[in-house]
Amino acid sequence: MTKRELAKVYNPQEVEDKWYEYWLKNGYFYAKVNPDKKPYTIVMPPPNITGVLTLGHVLNNTIQDIYIRWKRMQGYEACWIPGTDHAGIATQNVVEKAIAKEGLRREDLGREKFLERVWQWKEEYGNTIIKQLKKLGVSCDWKRERFTMDEGLSNAVKEVFIRLYEKGLIYRGKYIVNWCPRCHTALADDEVEHKEQSGKLWYIKYPIENSEEFITVATTRPETMLGDTAVAVNPKDERYKHLIGKFAILPLVGRRLPIISDESVDMEFGTGAVKVTPAHDPNDYLLAIKHNLEFIVVMDTYAKMNENVPEKYRFIDRYEARKEVVKDLEAYGYLAKVEDYTHAVGRCYRCDTVIEPYLSDQWFVKMKPLAEKALQVVLDGQIKFYPERWVKVYEHWMRNVRDWCISRQIWWGHRIPVYYCDDCGEIMVEREEPKSCKKCGSTKIRQDEDVLDTWFSSWLWPFSTLNWPDDNADLRYFYPTDLLVTGPDIIFFWVARMIMAGLEFMGKIPFREVYFTSIIRDEFGRKMSKSLGNSPDPLDVIQEYGADALRFTIVYLAPLGQDILFSTKKCEIGRNFANKIWNAGRFLIMNLDEVEYKEEMKFNYLDIADKWILSELNKTIKELNHALETYRINDATRTIYDFLWHDFCDWYLEIIKDRIYSPESKDEKIAVLSRAVYIFETALKLLHPFMPFITEEIWQNLRDRKEGASIMIEPFPTVDEKWINDEISKNMKFIQDIIVAVRSIRGEMNIPHTKFCDVIINTSNNDRKDLVNEYVSYIKRLARVQNVTVSSGIKRPKFSASAVVSGDEIFVPLEGLIDLEIERKRLEKEIKRYETMLSETERKLSDQNFINRAPSDVIERERQKYENFKLTLEKLRQNYAYLIE
RNA sequence: GGGCGGUUAGCUCAGUUGGUUCAGAGCGCCACCCUUACAAGGUGGAGGUCAGAGGUUCGAAUCCUCUACCGCCCACCA
Numbered sequence: 003m004t005k006r007e008l009a010k011v012y013n014p015q016e017v018e019d020k021w022y023e024y025w026l027k028n029g030y031f032y033a034k035v036n037p038d039k040k041p042y043t044i045v046m047p048p049p050n051i052t053g054v055l056t057l058g059h060v061l062n063n064t065i066q067d068i069y070i071r072w073k074r075m076q077g078y079e080a081c082w083i084p085g086t087d088h089a090g091i092a093t094q095n096v097v098e099k100a101i102a103k104e105g106l107r108r109e110d111l112g113r114e115k116f117l118e119r120v121w122q123w124k125e126e127y128g129n130t131i132i133k134q135l136k137k138l139g140v141s142c143d144w145k146r147e148r149f150t151m152d153e154g155l156s157n158a159v160k161e162v163f164i165r166l167y168e169k170g171l172i173y174r175g176k177y178i179v180n181w182c183p184r185c186h187t188a189l190a191d192d193e194v195e196h197k198e199q200s201g202k203l204w205y206i207k208y209p210i211e212n213s214e215e216f217i218t219v220a221t222t223r224p225e226t227m228l229g230d231t232a233v234a235v236n237p238k239d240e241r242y243k244h245l246i247g248k249f250a251i252l253p254l255v256g257r258r259l260p261i262i263s264d265e266s267v268d269m270e271f272g273t274g275a276v277k278v279t280p281a282h283d284p285n286d287y288l289l290a291i292k293h294n295l296e297f298i299v300v301m302d303t304y305a306k307m308n309e310n311v312p313e314k315y316r317f318i319d320r321y322e323a324r325k326e327v328v329k330d331l332e333a334y335g336y337l338a339k340v341e342d343y344t345h346a347v348g349r350c351y352r353c354d355t356v357i358e359p360y361l362s363d364q365w366f367v368k369m370k371p372l373a374e375k376a377l378q379v380v381l382d383g384q385i386k387f388y389p390e391r392w393v394k395v396y397e398h399w400m401r402n403v404r405d406w407c408i409s410r411q412i413w414w415g416h417r418i419p420v421y422y423c424d425d426c427g428e429i430m431v432e433r434e435e436p437k438s439c440k441k442c443g444s445t446k447i448r449q450d451e452d453v454l455d456t457w458f459s460s461w462l463w464p465f466s467t468l469n470w471p472d473d474n475a476d477l478r479y480f481y482p483t484d485l486l487v488t489g490p491d492i493i494f495f496w497v498a499r500m501i502m503a504g505l506e507f508m509g510k511i512p513f514r515e516v517y518f519t520s521i522i523r524d525e526f527g528r529k530m531s532k533s534l535g536n537s538p539d540p541l542d543v544i545q546e547y548g549a550d551a552l553r554f555t556i557v558y559l560a561p562l563g564q565d566i567l568f569s570t571k572k573c574e575i576g577r578n579f580a581n582k583i584w585n586a587g588r589f590l591i592m593n594l595d596e597v598e599y600k601e602e603m604k605f606n607y608l609d610i611a612d613k614w615i616l617s618e619l620n621k622t623i624k625e626l627n628h629a630l631e632t633y634r635i636n637d638a639t640r641t642i643y644d645f646l647w648h649d650f651c652d653w654y655l656e657i658i659k660d661r662i663y664s665p666e667s668k669d670e671k672i673a674v675l676s677r678a679v680y681i682f683e684t685a686l687k688l689l690h691p692f693m694p695f696i697t698e699e700i701w702q703n704l705r706d707r708k709e710g711a712s713i714m715i716e717p718f719p720t721v722d723e724k725w726i727n728d729e730i731s732k733n734m735k736f737i738q739d740i741i742v743a744v745r746s747i748r749g750e751m752n753i754p755h756t757k758f759c760d761v762i763i764n765t766s767n768n769d770r771k772d773l774v775n776e777y778v779s780y781i782k783r784l785a786r787v788q789n790v791t792v793s794s795g796i797k798r799p800k801f802s803a804s805a806v807v808s809g810d811e812i813f814v815p816l817e818g819l820i821d822l823e824i825e826r827k828r829l830e831k832e833i834k835r836y837e838t839m840l841s842e843t844e845r846k847l848s849d850q851n852f853i854n855r856a857p858s859d860v861i862e863r864e865r866q867k868y869e870n871f872k873l874t875l876e877k878l879r880q881n882y883a884y885l886i887e
Numbered sequence: 888g889g890g891c892g893g894u895u896a897g898c899u900c901a902g903u904u905g906g907u908u909c910a911g912a913g914c915g916c917c918a919c920c921c922u923u924a925c926a927a928g929g930u931g932g933a934g935g936u937c938a939g940a941g942g943u944u945c946g947a948a949u950c951c952u953c954u955a956c957c958g959c960c961c962a963c964c965a
Binding site for chain 2: 008010011012196203219220221222223234266267268270271272275276277278279283284285286288345346359391392394395398399402490491521523558559561563564565566567569571572574575577578579580581582584585586587588589590591592593628629632634636637640643644651652655656659663742745746747748749750752753754755756786835839846849850851852853854855856857859860863864866867870871
């Protein structure tokens with residue numbers, strides 16, 4: 003289409019896909035080892051293959067893309083490595099649900115066939131989120147895309163397991179773990195979510211052997227009493243001292259329970275006596291080891307009661323059993339009382355099922371030795387957190403770190419590389435499956451059934467994606483990575499463990515800076531969730547507003563460390579902004595139809611407005627870079643938004659219209675337009691990391707580009723200090739203030755836009771007189787003025803409105819138009835404003851403490867203010883007096 | 888029980904080192920305008936005791952303490 007046919011309204015749907023294809027085709031996203039450039043690396047937090055794009059991903063990946071594009075334009079070898087996570091439990095659950103529709107359970111298929119189905123599912127749907135991400139415009143190096151279960155990463159996982167095992171940092175043991183009866187697997191401590199819930203506290207009387215006495219215990223899980231093997235009291239507790247060493251008889255079961263004493267028992271809680279269920283409670287487990295108690299497992303892996311309980315409770319669900327036990331206790335008179343009780347219940351983070359503490363064999367990683375160094379590098383600033391406050395959270399966790407349960411009783415994941423000899427029991431930890439037992443030569447070898455926690459592969463992500471453990475050029479060049487962008491909710495799951503792994507296996511930190519993103523909530527502050535249905539589909543938002551608008555809006559709304567309240571409607575901010583710059587571009591393109599852009603003329607015919615906008619532009623570059631360097635991304639968006647909309651469009655483009663429509667020479671027109679194009683292009687480059695599509699579209703249309711040119715590989719603008727000029731700003735501000743003052747009068751007097759007025763400026767300052775004379779055309783155009791008179795000693799014309807700017811009087815004659823009442827009020831308001839400001843500075847200046855203690859420049863400024871206010875006030879009062887006489 | 892964050896205009900929120908006209912923006916509202924880039928726009932306007940109380944300071948939205956309310960995280964009180 004020809005330039006003139008550009009649509010009046012920007013239509014993102016027409017251009018976004020086109021440019022993404024173009025960038026891909028030209029290979030601009032690819033990174034390679036380049037000794038002439040410094041690397042800048044980001045690894046993408048790999049989304050789950052089960053995932054669909056959420057606003058959380060949008061925020062996260064927009065931020066990463068902003069940094070990658072910014073650094074790429076700054077001349078770094080920018081490498082952004084994408085990928086996906088196999089998400090063990092989540093994916094297995096999804097596929098189980100899918101086969102359930104065919105009436106199948108995974109056991110029906112068997113391990114091998116089931117895994118085939120999972121891979122099939124992965125091939126079909128596993129890349130959904132990646133495809134969706136591309137709509138956002140992310141500039142990842144897709145040649146480097148990885149998957150946590152691909153061959154290279156699987157090798158890395160094995161390697162790490164073996165190294166840690168050989169170092170004695172991985173061990174197997176019987177422990178109480180968090181068991182999800184639904185997912186049928188153990189969970190790590192941090193995979194359990196504690197949620198407040200109202201329940202009951204049951205008080206149960208246990209008879210004392212050979213006595214009429216009872217000891218009463220309290221519990222929230224009465225069904226576990228069937229597995230009790232002791233009762234514990236505090237040794238200092240006078241109420242129970244006489245019972246220590248005796249036995250209680252477990253109701254419904256009849257077992258003899260020793261009554262033991264232990265400091266850990268809280269005398270204040272409940273009755274002060276605790277039932278001890280070693281196989282089903284982590285505290286009780288510790289107690290049992292200490293006191294050498296019996297362990298009785300009373301549930302199976304589906305949380306049904308097992309054969310170790312009296313017959314009538316066998317094989318029924320835990321909650322069914324709870325009802326029965328309570329009913330029976332009551333019937334036999336063992337139930338002392340029931341209280342309402344609110345407590346935190348652990349739930350599976352994947353399926354929300356209440357977890358059951360469960361005694362089983364699991365694999366663990368010893369965390370203490372890994373945690374120490376990992377804490378140190380954050381405390382001493384080698385790794386910086388933004389916002390910094392997360393350091394404290396991190397520190398607390400690292401100091402209290404507990405061993406990490408890494409085995410999962412599911413099928414989808416990295417199989418644990420441990421082999422058992424069925425004949426002699428030898429345990430072999432090997433890269434390849436051994437043919438025979440190393441010890442006894444038996445061929446009855448069996449691999450551990452369990453798989454590894456998903457995070458056991460993710461924690462290697464910053465270097466496994468660069469083909470570790472191979473020592474290779476990419477790894478040496480791109481590692482350590484520079485920036486990690488992630489949510490604070492996975493600081494322990496992932497961030498902490500990556501730091502540990504980086505230090506342990508690479509001997510270097512995995513990343514230098516960590517940006518913790520905001521949590522996105524809906525407009526009422528509620529978390530986005532599927533069940534509430536308050537989570538907009540980003541693809542719909544992109545369809546409606548455009549990817550640029552979504553990107554811009556979401557980071558505009560996301561101050562560092564603050565939650566953001568999002569609603570689709572807010573994307574109007576970004577859409578309107580896109581449309582604004584689209585039209586600015588259209589304006590320039592339309593005018594460029596008549597003259598050519600001339601690079602070498604862009605600084606010719608400079609006047610005050612040109613110098614002013616160049617000054618503002620360079621300030622903007624400075625501020626924007628600084629904001630990005632300090633991760634105040636929303637500040638960066640505001641800076642470029644204000645510059646483009648207010649400085650460039652509202653003021654500058656309006657001002658140069660005179661020189662475009664009626665230039666003194668053709669050269670002047672060329673110079674002015676070339677300059678406007680140059681400034682606009684520079685601003686587009688600044689904006690490009692935030693809004694890649696529209697900036698490319700406009701940039702390509704502004705003038706002829708070579709095949710393969712792209713704004714995304716243009717150098718990022720740098721500051722040229724010589725343009726930053728406060729004197730120019732001050733003078734320009736004077737002109738602007740006159741315009742604003744006249745507009746204000748016009749506005750309040752309701753003078754129609756079509757009607758021109760005259761302006762009379764009374765000033766005795768020659769510099770300002772010259773300024774006005776020189777730039778009178780700006781005042782005329784921007785304030786809709788016919789004649790401007792500037793002189794000293796001018797009397798206020800009758801029937802005129804007035805204002806004071808920099809101590810100079812401005813009169814707008816309004817014969818027949820002026821509403822004296824309005825003007826009176828306007829002046830009164832203005833007088834009052836100045837009176838307040840004057841009295842405030844007066845108060846300060848008469849305060850001896852202020853004079854004695856404040857720095858001299860502050861005092862000097864205050865004095866100037868005082869003079870200025872006084873003068874202005876005088877004139878305002880004079881004019882007011884004329885008005886009412 | 889411990890820790891963290893928030894409270895600024897009707898709504899959503901900025902406000903970096905305490906000090907220039909610092910009390911701001913966007914949306915909404917009111918008025919005038921389809922002015923040859925843009926009505927997804929322009930110009931002007933109304934609107935706030937910066938949650939409350941105390942303190943530090945010549946000076947506080949900004950620093951300190953306490954209080955209230957909202958939200959989050961951590962913790963084995965059965």
